[in-house]
Amino acid sequence: MGTAVKKTLLHSPIKALVVNGGHTVKVDAYWKGSTAVVKLVGEFDLSAADDFNKTVRAFRQDSRLRQVIVDLQGVSFIDSSGLGALLGRFRELQQEDIELVIAAPSHWAGEILGLAGIDRFINIYPSVEDVPEPEDGEG
Amino acid sequence: MQGCTVCESDNWMTLTMPAVADNLGLARVTVAAFAAAGADFTLEEVEEIKVVVSEGVSNVVLHAYPEVQGQVTISARLLDGVLTVTVADEGRGIEDVQSARQASYTTRKDRMGLGFSFMESFTDGLVVDSAPGEGTEVTMTKAPSAATGNGKESPGD
Numbered sequence: 416m417g418t419a420v421k422k423t424l425l426h427s428p429i430k431a432l433v434v435n436g437g438h439t440v441k442v443d444a445y446w447k448g449s450t451a452v453v454k455l456v457g458e459f460d461l462s463a464a465d466d467f468n469k470t471v472r473a474f475r476q477d478s479r480l481r482q483v484i485v486d487l488q489g490v491s492f493i494d495s496s497g498l499g500a501l502l503g504r505f506r507e508l509q510q511e512d513i514e515l516v517i518a519a520p521s522h523w524a525g526e527i528l529g530l531a532g533i534d535r536f537i538n539i540y541p542s543v544e545d546v547p548e549p550e551d552g553e554g
Numbered sequence: 555m556q557g558c559t560v561c562e563s564d565n566w567m568t569l570t571m572p573a574v575a576d577n578l579g580l581a582r583v584t585v586a587a588f589a590a591a592g593a594d595f596t597l598e599e600v601e602e603i604k605v606v607v608s609e610g611v612s613n614v615v616l617h618a619y620p621e622v623q624g625q626v627t628i629s630a631r632l633l634d635g636v637l638t639v640t641v642a643d644e645g646r647g648i649e650d651v652q653s654a655r656q657a658s659y660t661t662r663k664d665r666m667g668l669g670f671s672f673m674e675s676f677t678d679g680l681v682v683d684s685a686p687g688e689g690t691e692v693t694m695t696k697a698p699s700a701a702t703g704n705g706k707e708s709p710g711d
Binding site for chain 2: 439458460461462492494495496498499523527530531
């Protein structure tokens, strides 16, 4: 390996590779018709719950919202704080007849969701594309 | 087996840090790396260790210090291949430990009360030592399934 490459690696911040500098999740969200797709990448724990909650609540302000898909494909870790945030937002949205569903959990995340019994409340789909459009959706 | 000098002996670590949510990842990764390096845990068991550490430290962040900034101490010990993890704080303590350990018990609306359930499910033993005003110490033990023969994936008899 050339010294230039070595030097670049040595002088790059490594914290993002370790624990993402404390903030363990990245939230990306976009509209798909009347559906908000909230894509999480990283570790869904207590430090990530706030970002997730804020994102969902921002979409909730918009009257066209009929459905929220939480895309867990990029989530490598989830604990009871992540599950609590999912169920909390599910219940909140349910009061307004807005559906929250989960898409693409990893094998491990799927086991945790099952163990917690989340699948009794929230529908889980293998991918975002597999989620049916909301019943009275116009988009 | 070559290369594992501490497997059959005694190794330990202690980590003390401010009890804040941003430290959860560091606590999980540290204990998981410590356990994986010194005992025969499977990948799934290392994931379980991450969950129980996360639950223990999250409890401290959420409940131990309602008014002041406090600290959490995470100790781990590997003795003859069996892991013991202790999560300790000097916070307000738990009034009714038995109720707090019940599944679905929660003092907050956005929570599921599953922290202790996960800690129980993913370990071989859980002891909660707490009194009001005297902090809380949660101790969990976990042996690799390969060592105990209790593994779900262990080959048939």
